[in-house]
Amino acid sequence: MLKRILSVIISAILITGLFAGCGEKEPMAPKLKVAALSSGYEETMPGMWQEICDAFTKKTGIETELILEKNLEDVIGASMQGGDYPDVVLLATGREAGLTEQLIKDKNLEELTDVLNMTIPGEKTKVKDKISGGFTESVATNPYADGKTYLMPMFYSPCGLFYNKGLFQEKGWKVPTTWDEMWELAEEAKKENIALFTYPTTGYFDSFFFSLMYAVGGPEFFNKVTNYENSVWETEEGKTFIDIVAKLASYTNKKTPSQANDQDFSKNQLMVMQNEALFMPNGTWVVGEMADAVAADGFEWGMTALPAVEKGGDAYAYTWMEQIWVPKGAENVKDAKTFISYMYSDEAAAIFAKRNAVQPIKNVSNFLNDENKLFYSVYENGAKAAIGNFAAYKSVAGLGNPADYFFAPINSLVSGNITKEQYVNDIVKATDQMRENLLNK
Amino acid sequence: MNKRKRQNIFIALCLAPATILFLIFMVSPTVDVFRMSFFERGAYSKTENYVGLQNFGVLLKDTRFIVACQNTIFLIVVVTVVTFALALFFAACLTREKVKGNNFFRIVFYIPNILSVVVISGVFSAIYDTKNGLLNSLASVFSGKTVSVLWKSEELVVISVAIALVWQAIGYYMVMYMASMSSIPESLYESAGLDGAGKMVQFFKITIPLIWTNIRTTLTFFIISTINMAFLFVKAMTSGGPNGSSEVVLSFMYSQKDAGLYGYSMAAGVVIFIFSFALSALVNKATKRETLQY
Numbered sequence: 242m243l244k245r246i247l248s249v250i251i252s253a254i255l256i257t258g259l260f261a262g263c264g265e266k267e268p269m270a271p272k273l274k275v276a277a278l279s280s281g282y283e284e285t286m287p288g289m290w291q292e293i294c295d296a297f298t299k300k301t302g303i304e305t306e307l308i309l310e311k312n313l314e315d316v317i318g319a320s321m322q323g324g325d326y327p328d329v330v331l332l333a334t335g336r337e338a339g340l341t342e343q344l345i346k347d348k349n350l351e352e353l354t355d356v357l358n359m360t361i362p363g364e365k366t367k368v369k370d371k372i373s374g375g376f377t378e379s380v381a382t383n384p385y386a387d388g389k390t391y392l393m394p395m396f397y398s399p400c401g402l403f404y405n406k407g408l409f410q411e412k413g414w415k416v417p418t419t420w421d422e423m424w425e426l427a428e429e430a431k432k433e434n435i436a437l438f439t440y441p442t443t444g445y446f447d448s449f450f451f452s453l454m455y456a457v458g459g460p461e462f463f464n465k466v467t468n469y470e471n472s473v474w475e476t477e478e479g480k481t482f483i484d485i486v487a488k489l490a491s492y493t494n495k496k497t498p499s500q501a502n503d504q505d506f507s508k509n510q511l512m513v514m515q516n517e518a519l520f521m522p523n524g525t526w527v528v529g530e531m532a533d534a535v536a537a538d539g540f541e542w543g544m545t546a547l548p549a550v551e552k553g554g555d556a557y558a559y560t561w562m563e564q565i566w567v568p569k570g571a572e573n574v575k576d577a578k579t580f581i582s583y584m585y586s587d588e589a590a591a592i593f594a595k596r597n598a599v600q601p602i603k604n605v606s607n608f609l610n611d612e613n614k615l616f617y618s619v620y621e622n623g624a625k626a627a628i629g630n631f632a633a634y635k636s637v638a639g640l641g642n643p644a645d646y647f648f649a650p651i652n653s654l655v656s657g658n659i660t661k662e663q664y665v666n667d668i669v670k671a672t673d674q675m676r677e678n679l680l681n682k
Numbered sequence: 683m684n685k686r687k688r689q690n691i692f693i694a695l696c697l698a699p700a701t702i703l704f705l706i707f708m709v710s711p712t713v714d715v716f717r718m719s720f721f722e723r724g725a726y727s728k729t730e731n732y733v734g735l736q737n738f739g740v741l742l743k744d745t746r747f748i749v750a751c752q753n754t755i756f757l758i759v760v761v762t763v764v765t766f767a768l769a770l771f772f773a774a775c776l777t778r779e780k781v782k783g784n785n786f787f788r789i790v791f792y793i794p795n796i797l798s799v800v801v802i803s804g805v806f807s808a809i810y811d812t813k814n815g816l817l818n819s820l821a822s823v824f825s826g827k828t829v830s831v832l833w834k835s836e837e838l839v840v841i842s843v844a845i846a847l848v849w850q851a852i853g854y855y856m857v858m859y860m861a862s863m864s865s866i867p868e869s870l871y872e873s874a875g876l877d878g879a880g881k882m883v884q885f886f887k888i889t890i891p892l893i894w895t896n897i898r899t900t901l902t903f904f905i906i907s908t909i910n911m912a913f914l915f916v917k918a919m920t921s922g923g924p925n926g927s928s929e930v931v932l933s934f935m936y937s938q939k940d941a942g943l944y945g946y947s948m949a950a951g952v953v954i955f956i957f958s959f960a961l962s963a964l965v966n967k968a969t970k971r972e973t974l975q976y
Binding site: 321349495501502645 | 722746832
């Protein structure tokens with residue numbers, strides 16, 4: 242009898258153990274759940290987002306709960322699948338996991354157009370009057386191109402070609418302003434055993450391609466390509482574009498593709514610092530990222546906009562920016578919007594700027610250090626700002642992302658495994674399908 | 683209640699926790715994978731569209747998936763054969779021969795197995811470095827000229843991943859084989875030696891047949907672990923590149939989820955599930971022998 246009782250007790254304990262932790266959560270005062278990607282800015286000097294949240298609470302009295310992760314997609318992605326949504330998320334498009342893109346495609350973002358008309362907490366200005374021009378007009382913030390804003394612009398960085406200024410001074414080379422000068426320089430450098438070009442990974446071609454599209458055919462050409470119009474590759478501009486890409490691939494350091502992965506990309510960046518390649522597409526964050534690397538003697542970072550196609554033509558530098566958004570399913574939409582409007586206050590901008598994270602607001606130059614002033618002055622020196630992205634389309638099985646067709650094959654172009662014609666043909670085939678599935682047809 | 687009945691209830695209650703856990707965390711997700719593969723849906727959206735077998739139809743025509751399958755099968759075959767041969771060889775050396783520093787080698791071989799994949803991929807990033815890497819530097823020393831093989835280029839990347847996989851797996855299987863080898867009675871070898879059987883004959887006629895059950899088990903392990911480990915290594919070492927040339931089936935499945943095609947990625951999961959099940963069954967069937975007793 243004793244045995245039997247004992248056995249029942251043991252099994253009961255085991256079974257209840259199963260359901261431990263399934264109990265209901267204690268009721269708590271609803272805090273504003275802020276989820277932010279812990280990116281390079283946060284990593285170089287931790288505490289940025291906590292400081293922002295604390296300052297926000299102090300200003301508005303709204304309590305916050307911060308979720309700060311390097312792999313934010315894995316953390317909030319899982320809980321979002323379970324129906325638990327953060328209220329505000331800082332996570333840009335263009336990341337490998339593509340969480341933001343998926344929410345855009347599924348129309349799962351809260352509309353934020355009214356945030357533009359909100360008054361910044363602690364200030365008298367409205368958000369729309371503080372944000373620099375052009376930042377809330379592209380598909381990066383209005384993904385359905387219907388004039389409605391679903392994502393708000395955050396930290397921006399001019400992207401261009403980074404090079405070793407010291408080497409150019411030493412050799413007496415001039416930074417090319419047209420692609421013809423670029424090819425001349427390539428031959429010159431070849432004699433010194435230096436390749437013209439490298440890239441960290443093919444993902445870095447987004448800024449490069451968008452700038453090049455603008456440089457080749459202006460906004461019109463850019464819109465045609467990013468809306469997947471195929472006739473564009475038959476035109477003069479389309480051919481020039483592909484020619485430049487293919488020629489650049491032929492002048493790329495041959496080691497580049499084998500190191501163009503998340504593990505080894507810094508070896509490609511190092512090539513520029515050690516005079517194995519002249520230029521690479523990158524953003525201002527590379528300076529901090531490579532701060533500890535051993536560079537060649539006399540090395541100094543330089544950045545230039547993409548060369549113009551013809552003499553006197555326009556030079557462009559892509560403006561890379563992150564986005565902040567509110568998922569549909571957020572419980573605290575009102576406070577979330579207040580939080581976003583606070584992002585454009587002087588107070589917040591100053592906290593961000595301490596870590597070189599630069600907000601797209603009109604008076605931002607007040608907060609910049611000297612090195613950053615130099616990079617951000619690229620637009621004052623005549624380069625035009627390129628902004629925008631590929632248009633969103635409905636996911637189709639078997640059809641990848643634009644990056645799979647536009648950027649990734651460049652690895653194969655460099656190693657000579659595909660030809661220019663194959664490259665264009667694959668793009669045409671894929672963009673046919675993308676165009677048919679455009680979200681804003 | 684008679685004794686037998688009581689006993690049965692006790693057994694059932696003892697088994698209940700494990701069974702319930704297994705049903706909740708293994709069976710139900712697996713069934714769900716099969717169900718979701720017939721739908722078109724994003725990872726974060728609640729709407730599903732039934733598309734029947736369409737996902738599978740597209741999958742079989744998707745060149746990326748075909749490349750991923752080729753790479754996976756290549757890795758399963760090459761990694762299994764090489765690891766199997768080397769692990770058996772080293773195990774035999776360490777158990778049968780009086781090698782000096784026996785324990786030292788055992789530890790050295792086993793160490794890669796306890797390292798995390800991220801560490802291993804860091805180690806191999808240094809080994810494969812084009813300019814200062816271990817492999818290229820060694821080759822340069824012996825050939826007398828600068829060798830700059832691009833180990834992670836499109837042509838070589840899968841082989842490079844295979845080398846890392848073998849390096850990582852040898853120790854584990856070696857220890858497993860050593861355990862069963864050391865239980866073979868010494869007298870068998872002695873009498874074989876008296877009959878004039880050499881080391882090779884002893885190895886193939888005594889050692890291999892007597893550890894056959896163990897070998898069969900490890901073959902199934904090889905298949906399952908290569909499919910899983912290949913994904914981890916590819917993620918950490920190559921990101922599937924250059925241009926998708928080192929993609930394996932699981933990394934393909936993962937990337938489709940990121941592209942917002944949850945149903946499609948589940949279809950890939952179903953194919954992998956059936957493939958690994960079938961392959962394991964096939965290997966099990968093909969290697970069936972009468973168990974030898976000693």
